Amino acid sequence: MESMKILVVDDEAPVREMIEKGLSQMGGYNVEGAQSGPEAIEKMEKDVFDLVMTDLKMPEMDGLELLKMIKGMRPEVMVILMTAYGSIETAVEAMRIGANDYITKPIDLNELLIHISKAQKESLLLRENRLLRMEVRKKFEFNNIIGKSKKMQEMFSLIEKVAPGNSTVMIYGGSGTGKELVAKAIHYHSPRADRPFIPFNCGAIPETLVESELFGHIKGAFTGAIQGKRGLFEEANGGTLFLDEISNILPSVQVKLLRVLQEKEVMKVGSTERTKIDVRMIAATNENLEENMKKGKFREDLFYRLHVFPIFLPDLKDRKEDISLLAYHFLDLYSKEAKKEMKGISKEAMKLLLEYHWPGNVRELENVIERAVIMADQDTLVPNDLPKDLTQGFSEMIKKGVRDRKSLEDIKSEYIREILKEVRGNKRVASEILKVNPRTLYRFEKKSQPA
Ligand SMILES: Nc1ncnc2c1ncn2[C@@H]1O[C@H](COP(=O)(O)OP(=O)(O)OP(=O)(O)O)[C@@H](O)[C@H]1O
Ligand SMILES: [Mg+2]
Numbered sequence: 001m002e003s004m005k006i007l008v009v010d011d012e013a014p015v016r017e018m019i020e021k022g023l024s025q026m027g028g029y030n031v032e033g034a035q036s037g038p039e040a041i042e043k044m045e046k047d048v049f050d051l052v053m054t055d056l057k058m059p060e061m062d063g064l065e066l067l068k069m070i071k072g073m074r075p076e077v078m079v080i081l082m083t084a085y086g087s088i089e090t091a092v093e094a095m096r097i098g099a100n101d102y103i104t105k106p107i108d109l110n111e112l113l114i115h116i117s118k119a120q121k122e123s124l125l126l127r128e129n130r131l132l133r134m135e136v137r138k139k140f141e142f143n144n145i146i147g148k149s150k151k152m153q154e155m156f157s158l159i160e161k162v163a164p165g166n167s168t169v170m171i172y173g174g175s176g177t178g179k180e181l182v183a184k185a186i187h188y189h190s191p192r193a194d195r196p197f198i199p200f201n202c203g204a205i206p207e208t209l210v211e212s213e214l215f216g217h218i219k220g221a222f223t224g225a226i227q228g229k230r231g232l233f234e235e236a237n238g239g240t241l242f243l244d245e246i247s248n249i250l251p252s253v254q255v256k257l258l259r260v261l262q263e264k265e266v267m268k269v270g271s272t273e274r275t276k277i278d279v280r281m282i283a284a285t286n287e288n289l290e291e292n293m294k295k296g297k298f299r300e301d302l303f304y305r306l307h308v309f310p311i312f313l314p315d316l317k318d319r320k321e322d323i324s325l326l327a328y329h330f331l332d333l334y335s336k337e338a339k340k341e342m343k344g345i346s347k348e349a350m351k352l353l354l355e356y357h358w359p360g361n362v363r364e365l366e367n368v369i370e371r372a373v374i375m376a377d378q379d380t381l382v383p384n385d386l387p388k389d390l391t392q393g394f395s396e397m398i399k400k401g402v403r404d405r406k407s408l409e410d411i412k413s414e415y416i417r418e419i420l421k422e423v424r425g426n427k428r429v430a431s432e433i434l435k436v437n438p439r440t441l442y443r444f445e446k447k448s449q450p451a
Contacts (some may be wrong), residue, residue: 003030004120005047009040009066010082019053022109029116035062041069043189049077051119053103056083056090063340064094071098075346075380076126078119082107117151126344138207141203143185146329149319155182155311162309163189168261170306171284173313180244182311186282189241195239200232203248211253212269215260221270236279244304246283251299258302267343281306316358316365323354326362330369331381337370343379352383352390386421416444 004230006029010016012338023029024293032047036041039058052070056063067079083096084105091102100122103116120331138147142156143314162169163186165304180199183448187197205335212221232241243249249257260266265274283306290307292298316323327345335342345353358364372385383391406414416434421442423429 002342004029004051004116005030005032006047006116007032007034007040007043007049007052009034009037009052009063011035015055015082015105017180019109020109020114021438022112022114026113027267032193037063037066037069040066044073044077050123051078051080051116053082054078055105056081056094059324064090064097067094067099071250072384074378075125075348075382078123078137080115080119089432137158139185140325143181143188145181145185146326147322149314149321151314152322153433155313158311159185159189164191165307167280168280168306168445170289170310171282171313172289172310173284174315174361175286175288177313178312179286180242182245183240183242183282183284187242187280188278190240192239192280195359196236197240198232198236198240199244201244203245208251210249211256214253215256215266215268217269221268225270228268231266231268233277233279234262234275237277238279240280240282240436243281243283245285247287247289247298252294252323254299254302258299258305261302261305291311296345311368316361317435318420320354321367324350326365327369328364330366331373334370334373340373341379342373342376342381344435345381346383348384349381349383349386352386356390392405413444413448416441417448 006023007306008019008031009020010033013035016035020031020033024033032043032049036058038052040054043049044052050145052066054063054066058066063083067081070077070079071347078100079098080101081091081099082105083090083102094102094209100119103115104114140146140152142159145152145156147153147155148186158288159182161255169183169186171182173179176404183199200213200289204212212225212229212231214231214233216229216234218229256267260277260279263274264278265276267274268319280372283428288305289298292301305448311396314328324345327350331345333343353365353368360367368387368390369381373382375385376382419430420427423433427441431441434441
């Protein structure tokens with residue numbers, strides 16, 4: 001087994017040396033020392049440590065501050081705090097900030113070993129979790145669609161049921177929920193799998209061209225039709241045509257589409273000749289088609305022809321169980337692409353991913369992770385790697401550290417002083433500006449006077 005790399009941070013050289021010597025004699029440990037927080041950070045920037053043991057009371061930067069910085073920098077590094085005071089409050093505070101363990105001084109080497117092996121096990125467990133996750137993901141994957149939520153699992157079985165037949169499928173879902181992915185899964189689970197799958201976005205080309213795109217046209221059918229053209233229905237013959245954003249098609253095309261569905265034949269624009277086709281149709285929309293139909297924007301007969309087998313894709317915010325699975329899936333995908341070795345996602349970053357409302361659904365999550373992988377300075381994604389929408393200033397605060405932030409009291413006092421200075425100490429005027437009782441200002445002055 002590889003030896004464990006440990007960094008011991010203490011301003012007292014004898015303590016450092018005792019631990020360094022003691023552990024080195026045991027074997028299996030590679031120990032280095034640092035005499036201050038800044039020195040420890042410097043070492044951690046250059047080298048990868050599995051465990052940091054830090055003293056609590058140190059000049060420059062105390063153990064709690066160092067702990068915060070380590071957890072912001074490399075959340076996967078285990079931290080054991082050494083405290084001479086054994087005060088339970090400090091220990092609780094340390095654990096809350098993310099310390100893995102604490103030990104009281106004077107250090108007993110045997111006791112220390114127990115704590116180290118506990119941390120070692122914990123860190124191993126984290127790594128195993130990650131491997132396990134990859135296994136689990138395979139289990140929850142269906143034709144590149146990932147989801148362990150009940151809603152997605154139900155959808156997988158729907159897909160399996162509907163795929164083998166020829167029925168038209170209508171997929172409903174918000175943007176980025178995976179409509180195209182589902183359409184493909186249906187196609188590739190059908191007997192048509194080795195025939196073409198042709199996607200067509202009904203909203204992406206000018207309305208006037210949709211008809212000729214879908215059904216084709218003959219030479220001279222309209223100005224500019226210098227040559228005849230096969231339509232997508234013919235291209236997709238034997239396979240599947242995926243009509244995306246179907247709510248966008250004009251009523252004139254809706255009539256023709258209805259005929260294709262009923263008669264299974266197409267007529268090119270400008271021609272009266274009918275061609276038999278065998279195409280399975282899958283349509284998708286992020287609108288409420290039934291609502292559109294009721295408003296007269298979508299033909300009723302076409303609606304019922306399409307709505308034979310509806311599939312509703314849930315929004316990501318309504319299946320939070322899928323978020324971590326998807327996030328790890330995209331993490332692996334994009335770290336391979338970026339040729340970066342990414343170990344995982346920190347607890348804090350995952351919390352933000354889980355709390356966000358994802359208006360752009362899976363596509364947005366995918367984009368966020370892709371960007372985060374590029375941004376990441378370490379092998380673990382941290383809040384700082386995520387866009388502002390998700391962190392809302394949270395990352396800035398972590399980065400600057402809690403230590404150099406002002407408290408509300410500080411700001412209040414500063415402001416009171418500023419106003420008092422402005423009105424040359426006139427407490428009556430100051431109290432009017434500050435909308436407080438003048439007595440408050442007297443109390444303030446008395447309190448802030450040096451004793
Ligand atoms: N369940 C999922 N598992 C893995 N990847 C997914 C899943 N859902 C969506 N994606 C990915 O998210 C992106 C968007 O998916 P897709 O294009 O199928 O969504 P859509 O509903 O058609 O979106 P839009 O409304 O924007 O057209 C794709 O890159 C797709 O691979
Ligand atoms: Mg789409």
